[in-house]
Amino acid sequence: MKRFRTRAVHVGSHPDPTTGAHVSPVYRTSTFSYGNFERGRRMFAGEEPGYVYSRIGNPTVRVFEEKVASLEGAEDAVAFASGMAAISAVAFTFLHPGDELVFLGPLYGGTEGLFFEVLTRFGVEVRDASGLPPAEWLSAKTRLLYVETPTNPTLRINDLALVGRLGRERGVLTVADNTFATPYLTRPLEHGVDLVLHSATKYLGGHGDTLGGVVAGPAEAMAELRAHGLRHVGGALGPEDAFLLMRGVKTLPLRMEAHCNGAEAVAAFLEQHPAVARVYYPGLPSHPDHELAARQMDRYGGMVALELTGGERAAQRFLDGLELFTQAVSLGDVESLATHPASTTHELLPAEVLERQGITPGLVRLSVGIEDPRDLIEDIEQALAPME
Ligand SMILES: Cc1ncc(COP(=O)(O)O)c(C=O)c1O
Numbered sequence: 213m214k215r216f217r218t219r220a221v222h223v224g225s226h227p228d229p230t231t232g233a234h235v236s237p238v239y240r241t242s243t244f245s246y247g248n249f250e251r252g253r254r255m256f257a258g259e260e261p262g263y264v265y266s267r268i269g270n271p272t273v274r275v276f277e278e279k280v281a282s283l284e285g286a287e288d289a290v291a292f293a294s295g296m297a298a299i300s301a302v303a304f305t306f307l308h309p310g311d312e313l314v315f316l317g318p319l320y321g322g323t324e325g326l327f328f329e330v331l332t333r334f335g336v337e338v339r340d341a342s343g344l345p346p347a348e349w350l351s352a353k354t355r356l357l358y359v360e361t362p363t364n365p366t367l368r369i370n371d372l373a374l375v376g377r378l379g380r381e382r383g384v385l386t387v388a389d390n391t392f393a394t395p396y397l398t399r400p401l402e403h404g405v406d407l408v409l410h411s412a413t414k415y416l417g418g419h420g421d422t423l424g425g426v427v428a429g430p431a432e433a434m435a436e437l438r439a440h441g442l443r444h445v446g447g448a449l450g451p452e453d454a455f456l457l458m459r460g461v462k463t464l465p466l467r468m469e470a471h472c473n474g475a476e477a478v479a480a481f482l483e484q485h486p487a488v489a490r491v492y493y494p495g496l497p498s499h500p501d502h503e504l505a506a507r508q509m510d511r512y513g514g515m516v517a518l519e520l521t522g523g524e525r526a527a528q529r530f531l532d533g534l535e536l537f538t539q540a541v542s543l544g545d546v547e548s549l550a551t552h553p554a555s556t557t558h559e560l561l562p563a564e565v566l567e568r569q570g571i572t573p574g575l576v577r578l579s580v581g582i583e584d585p586r587d588l589i590e591d592i593e594q595a596l597a598p599m600e
Contacts, residue, residue, distance in 0.1 A: 216283065216396065217465045224278030224458065238455045239271045268443050272451040276458040277426065280416070283395040283461070284408050286428035290437050291449040291457075295391065295411025296322050298425030300330075301441025302409065303356075306385055306433075309335025311355035316370045317342045318569045319360050320389070320411075321557055327358075343568075346374055350382050359405075360389040361398070362505075365517045365553045365577040366492045366570045369501035372508055376404020391415070392543075396468040397509045407433060414544030415514070418460040418467050422453045467546065470582035471514030474548075477585035478578065478592065479516050487526065487599035489574065492517040515543060516578045517553075524573035526599050527552050531576060533595035536588060548581035548588060 214222070225236050244263040246252040254260040263269050273291050281289035292298040303326065307313060313327060313336055327338045341349040350357065357379055361370040372388060379386035388400035391411045400408045410416055412424035425447075427437060442448060449457075472495075479493035491498070494505035495512030505512060520526035531539055537550040541557055551557065553571050561571070580588065 219282045220279065220464050221462050223282040224275040225462075236272060236275045236455075236458065238451045239266075240451050241270075242266050266451070267446060267448040268438065270448075270451050270454065272458070273449050273454040276412075276424075276449070276454045276461065279458060279461045280395070280410070280412075280426045281428050283399075283464070284390075284428040285395075285399050285401050286408065286434075287431040288434035289426055289428035290434050290442055291412070291454060292425035292427070292442065293447040293449050293453075294423045295320075295389075295409070295413060295425040296326065297445075297447025298409050298411075298427050299323055299389070300326055301437060301445050301447060302387060302407065302427055303327075303331055303336070304445050305437050305441040306356060307331065307334075307336050308355070310337075310353065312337040312339060312351055312353040313356045313358060314339050314341045314349055314351075314354050315358040315360075316349070316375070317360060318363050318368075319358075320364055320391075321560070323358075323360075323389070346378060350378060350384055354382070354384050356385045356387060358387045358389070360392075361508075362392045362494055362513060362515065364392070365515075365557070365575065367392075367494050367499070367513075367515055367517060369494055369505045369508060371504055372398070372400050372403035372405050376400075376406075379406060380404060392515055393509060393513055394464060394468060396465050397472075397511055397513055401429070403508065406430070412457050412460075413542065415468065415471070416461055416464065416544075417457050418464065418544060418546060419456070420542065420545035420547065422456040424449050424453050424457045467582055468511070468514070471544075471580055472511040474582065474585040474588055475512065475514045475516050475578075475580040478580050478588055481589045481592065482516070482518050485596060487521055487596045488518050489521045490519040492519075492570075514580045516580060518576050518578070519570075519572055520574040520576065520599065522574065522599055524552075524554070527574050527576050529598055530595050533598065534591055535595075536583060536591040537578065543579035545579065546582045548583060549579040551577050553577055 277289040359370045386405045387407045388405045394415045407429035409427040482491045493516045537548040
């Protein structure tokens, strides 16, 4: 098998069979001719492979799916219109009324919203097991164990090998959201987790210009996911978006190295700055999960969070003083982004949850882009200057 960087470029990409186009073209079509009655019958019966309708499969989307499957070390992958479409497709495919869904978070807010506000209406019981000892994670009713790592915004690390082992022992489907790490830094299936998924909107696309989602895992589970979660729920990825995502994946290894270089430099700078009370970066020995991160991740990613000694007022002055970092939610773009979780992404959470998760008024989250780290540090330094 070829190495990661080579696979990111080549897997799934073939010269177009009709024109020889070197780069996989955008197949902008909703339906596909099957030519004659007998071929149509055979294709719909699953006796002959091929494309029939773009909600179920499309050649441009397929290039992206094959790349992600290869990079995650999975047999197959299914793409969706967004990360949330991917997560809801997993839930609608694999859960039934009476099943318990257990998660280790904190999770992305939209995911918790889907779990608590939508799935519970369909008879699924949802339980947050974060902070409990592993022996108490699963119950007799648990059907799915869902985990995010690193988590948002304080970048805690969940132990994927432990999750995979418990899932296997208890016959529970395990699912990891690998959006923050990407397969370049962590491959959950190697640790025994069953399914891995992404908001491809973030690092896989990498340029902040498209939405997408993807799930990878064993062929049988992916066939079920395509048949139900994609075909019947319908959150299909469009071919234009798939084109941008497959192009993004080609440079994922290069971008991730640059994101990691930048984040490491920014975290080290922040850690010695007097206006900064605390820095959250899994690559720092001061991070509570540093040892686990070192075992599970190849490097530590592009996300950094910092807590300012001056609380919300300092956070506001710092954010408004940044010039290279754009104040915006989302992450994983080539451009650096900065956000204040307590007043934006986590604004709806009750005070005790914010406190438990370390989301203080002085906490700022940085998505470190691929700019020259020296320019990013100079920008941070000038924005922190009024607080010294
Ligand atoms: C970790 C994580 N998972 C899932 C999602 C949802 O993805 P999307 O916005 O592509 O629907 C996000 C979005 O911010 C996220 O950060």
